[in-house]
Amino acid sequence: MFNKTKAIVFASLASMTFLLAACGAGEPDEGSASADETKVLKMGTSADFPPFESRNAEGKEVGFDIDLANHIADELGYTLEINDMKFDGLIGALQTGRVDMVLSGMSATDERKQNVDFSTEYNRSGEFFVTEKDSDLKSIEDLEGKTVGVQLGTIQEDGAKRLKETEGIDFEIKSLDNSILLIQELKTGRIDTAYMDKSVADGHVKEQGLGGFDDPTTSSPGMAVAFPKDSDLVDDVNKVLAEMEKDGTLQKLKDKWLSDQE
Template sequence: MKKQFKIMVMFLSFVLLLAACGKSNDMSSNSSKNDKVLKMATSADFKPFESRDKEGNIVGFDIDLANLIADELGYKLEIQDMNFDGLIGALQSKRVDMVMAGMSTTEKRKKNVDFSKEYHRSGEMFLSLPDKKIESLESLEGKTVGVQLGTIQEEGANELSKKYGFTVKPVDNAGVLIQELLSNRVDAVYMDSVVAVGYRDEQGLFGFDDPTTSSPGMAIAFPKGSDLVDDVNKALDKLEKEGKIKELKEKWKLDQVAIE
């Protein structure tokens, strides 16, 4: 009897052990799935593409689109905020998997990173205080124009300054750029049109479009040779076909000044 009891105890222990192992494996599997993280860097000073709300959360068109892409690919999105001029370096050192920051697909950048298909295109605008009467490129002669460091607007302003005789002043952050303008430390700023319109309306500024340049479109940037590019492009195609990208553009009012 005792022998049968011992056998039964051993059998039950074995069953419980198997159940525990199965549960452990299930937990490990779920944990692995939940730990599938997509690390994205941005520069949250580029409203409406990315900025911080009153609670400090990073929000914007790029953020909404990145979340849709992560959902399509089965990832949990993890966002890191940094200065725009440090984004390419973060990709090159593979500290992040991708960058969404209203980044344009310039030939110079293509030498250092890979890009997805373009998801948006807009032009450039000069902003100034209403009483400055800066209404054309010619009226910028002898003035100081602020730009955000590392952007295509910095490159474009440097080229335009050779012809129109103004000084270029780069700063780290688009918000600081506007403060430079409001404090009369620069005479004008040169920005992406969508971003500029937001500041123009909020601050009562004057703006005119740059008629001379045609910017490349915005896209998602990846480290060279990243396996994510094809998958992200497929996700973008799907989201575009379903009309979800259009919905986001309407939500964030991107198409009001977009060049399509």
């Protein structure tokens, strides 16, 4: 009787030990990160800026910046994670560490350089005033008394304010969240013209039969990848961009996404 009882106790202990070991095997070791976690590159963008970034019919982010970001991630050995947010929140996302870099048609202005670091420029477009096809707006002088729509947080918003001051033209500025809303406001007559990046503007003009004219006063900086201050990624990304320029990969992306706008 004693031996039988002892055997049952030993068997129970052995069973409990096995179960504890099995449970422990499936739990991660605290303090150690997986290889996948350390190789994710978090990118911020505002997917409402075609042809640089937008969403296709399936809801997937596509565009020049998306292809560029994927190429950079592949070259550096990362898995790209895309975080879509409003354009005017992108700098803050970098500063708070929510994203590692931003590709969103962002111009490397002196003001932004006070808060983030930039890569070398990868594209330069200029600015354009989009109008209805039959609009009487043909030059910046015609903006007197009109309403000019701009995207919130962009260099075009700052440029419109500067244009009023330097050229002495009195017009109202209406800031909206994205370029798609700007075109909607234009077509419904709530604004007289939409002031935006030329590459983006040209796409809307051709797709929707609109008109417009170039801004002859602009001297805006080119687009670049943005990073948190003192990010180790800046030099690595600059090397990738330099290689893309050298081997023609960057031009291929421009031919794919921007050729119709040039």
